[in-house]
Amino acid sequence: MAEKPLVYLILGATGSGRREIVADWLEEGGAAVILPEGEAADPADSRLGAAERWRWNGGAIEGRLPAGAETIFFLADGRRNPVDQIEAFGPWLETQGAELARIVTVVDCRLAEQHPPLLVWYDVCVHFSDVVLLNRREGVANKWVSDFQARIKGQFYPCLIEVVKEGRVRNPALILEPRALRMSHAFDDEVEWEAAEEEDEEAEESDEKEVELQPAVDPYFVRLTGGRREKEIPHIEKYL
Numbered sequence: 001m002a003e004k005p006l007v008y009l010i011l012g013a014t015g016s017g018r019r020e021i022v023a024d025w026l027e028e029g030g031a032a033v034i035l036p037e038g039e040a041a042d043p044a045d046s047r048l049g050a051a052e053r054w055r056w057n058g059g060a061i062e063g064r065l066p067a068g069a070e071t072i073f074f075l076a077d078g079r080r081n082p083v084d085q086i087e088a089f090g091p092w093l094e095t096q097g098a099e100l101a102r103i104v105t106v107v108d109c110r111l112a113e114q115h116p117p118l119l120v121w122y123d124v125c126v127h128f129s130d131v132v133l134l135n136r137r138e139g140v141a142n143k144w145v146s147d148f149q150a151r152i153k154g155q156f157y158p159c160l161i162e163v164v165k166e167g168r169v170r171n172p173a174l175i176l177e178p179r180a181l182r183m184s185h186a187f188d189d190e191v192e193w194e195a196a197e198e199e200d201e202e203a204e205e206s207d208e209k210e211v212e213l214q215p216a217v218d219p220y221f222v223r224l225t226g227g228r229r230e231k232e233i234p235h236i237e238k239y240l
Helices: 018-026 043-047 082-096 109-114 118-128 142-154 172-176 201-205
Strands: 006-011 031-036 052-057 060-062 071-075 099-108 131-135 160-163 193-195 213-215
Touching (some): 018 071, 099 109, 099 172, 109 142, 131 142, 160 172
Parallel strands (some): 031 052, 099 131, 131 160
Antiparallel strands (some): 052 060
16 A cells, blocks of 8 residues: 555646546556546536536645545646646645546547647647647548657657547556656656756856756746746637
8 A cells, every 4th residue: 555645637628538547547547536626517427426526726636536446546627728727736735645547648639639729738738748648549540640649759758648449448457657757847756956047147257157047837837927938828718
């Protein structure tokens, strides 16, 4: 038994088939699920058991871990900005005394093919993910699926890429192995450090200037003056 409950963060758009996939994993026993409050019912809900609900409250996640569960699947709100939720997820995990197992993105291939701007939205999810699952491929051109995989590999993301068939993955144990394969270091135990930007012109001209180090910030977490993200992404709700 793990010292802390292991939590899998499941990213993806509403209606992408995340619940059906997670329901298959729950059949292994000893696991539970937390769903976003307000998201519409799904045919797979009957297989999820007595799922807990979480809610978004002004930039923070409110919810609790299911009692006694060793493994928890936490579904992000599929109509909300994933970066905001991922940024809030770390502090929430800490307050719950839990540990991140993996971040999994479920790609709705039909939705992404129909709306090319969403490729940027999925780029963000993949950046944070250990596993990318290609779902809803029926009716989608094979070339599009191949190009999407090439897009991920071309950006040198280290994540695992697998296809979903009839709501199932071929090897759940491979998907759920709690080993980090993501590009982002936002959830790493060891803090990365980077040189702070030097604002003092005299210091810049000096040959003996001191270099101040500060914790590295994930590029998608950076905000501009006024609070807007430096890297903005499409609003997923416009395409659902």
